[in-house]
Amino acid sequence: NAGVTQTPKFQVLKTGQSMTLQCAQDMNHNSMYWYRQDPGMGLRLIYYSASEGTTDKGEVPNGYNVSRLNKREFSLRLESAAPSQTSVYFCAIKLPGLASETQYFGPGTRLLVL
């Protein structure tokens, strides 16, 4: 998984509960991304971060917040979980340089909201 770790691997929440999904990389890259994967819809971008301290909204940011306090870690927070947020969440990094333009993904976090 290209040096990208995600915790936890699996989580069950009740509606209204909060939690933070953690993503860490060991390769000192600037760009990091959070996606959600739902059946038949591929992956959709939630938030991304170009560098430490900067974050931007993706396609489906509602109900989520993110934090990039340092270069290594990019966390995704659900303040009040809803059943619609049941999904598989993937963190990704992008190698530097225009010649690359390739994203590499972590192993994912499966979230079930009851």
Add this chain to the structure above:
Amino acid sequence: AQSVTQLGSHVSVSEGALVLLRCNYSSSVPPYLFWYVQYPNQGLQLLLKYTTGATLVKGINGFEAEFKKSETSFHLTKPSAHMSDAAEYFCAVSGSYNNAGNMLTFGGGTRLMVKP
């Protein structure tokens, strides 16, 4: 805006048969194109990519794809399917950029089943 359409959410082939997974895209700028594979309960693994240059791209595990600009397609093929190829395959296009680099848009995925 950019989009990706993968024709066929499920494809079934016999072991040893040709694998063809279809991908059509739209992009307002010259695209970068990617195929990723996802095995059960795992993350996405890069299979191959087209950025510039040769339009026939070879990837891992014997897969290849051809960028056809006139048809806005990037179909994935493998001459002979193996049982281990059973997985979900995602086509993605990158044509828009911001300070975080390329923005990927994914297709809905195609689940490949290989029959013995």
